[in-house]
Amino acid sequence: MVRQIVKDAVFLSQKSEPATQKDLPVVLDLLDTLKAHRDGCVGMAANMIGERKRIIAIDTGVMDVAMINPVILKRSEPYETSEGCLSHSGQRKALRYRKIQVEFFDVTFRKHRRTYTDFIAQIIQHEVDHCDGVII
Numbered sequence: 001m002v003r004q005i006v007k008d009a010v011f012l013s014q015k016s017e018p019a020t021q022k023d024l025p026v027v028l029d030l031l032d033t034l035k036a037h038r039d040g041c042v043g044m045a046a047n048m049i050g051e052r053k054r055i056i057a058i059d060t061g062v063m064d065v066a067m068i069n070p071v072i073l074k075r076s077e078p079y080e081t082s083e084g085c086l087s088h089s090g091q092r093k094a095l096r097y098r099k100i101q102v103e104f105f106d107v108t109f110r111k112h113r114r115t116y117t118d119f120i121a122q123i124i125q126h127e128v129d130h131c132d133g134v135i136i
Contacts, residue, residue, distance in 0.1 A: 001029050002036040003049035005086045012047055012087055016131040019053040019068045027066045027107055030057045034064055041086050043123040045130030048087055056127035067104035070128055074101040083136050094136045096122045
């Protein structure tokens with residue numbers, strides 16, 4: 001189900017709680033909402049659709065991927081950039097890393113540890129910030 005985008009800074013600044021298998025409907029709604037906003041969005045976190053759960057969805061350019069309870073384990077090659085977000089207007093500066101290692105669960109709750117680079121890494125960092133209550 002496509003959900004409305006939350007713009008309430010107080011809600012968005014709260015840390016998300018770990019997700020469980022009971023939260024799979026949230027994962028599906030997040031993927032549906034990302035798809036509905038494809039023209040102006042490459043990633044979303046569950047709090048953007050009103051759920052304080054540690055779930056993100058990203059558009060990899062090939063397919064949309066959901067990450068449950070993502071944690072960035074390693075970061076390298078810092079750089080400054082400017083990012084937009086559906087939850088607010090305009091662009092804001094952010095410190096990002098060109099290469100990150102992320103541990104997460106997929107929709108079947110299998111654990112993965114993967115390395116991402118460049119724009120995909122940037123998207124993941126933005127969405128993990130959402131999970132941590134950081135508004136960019």
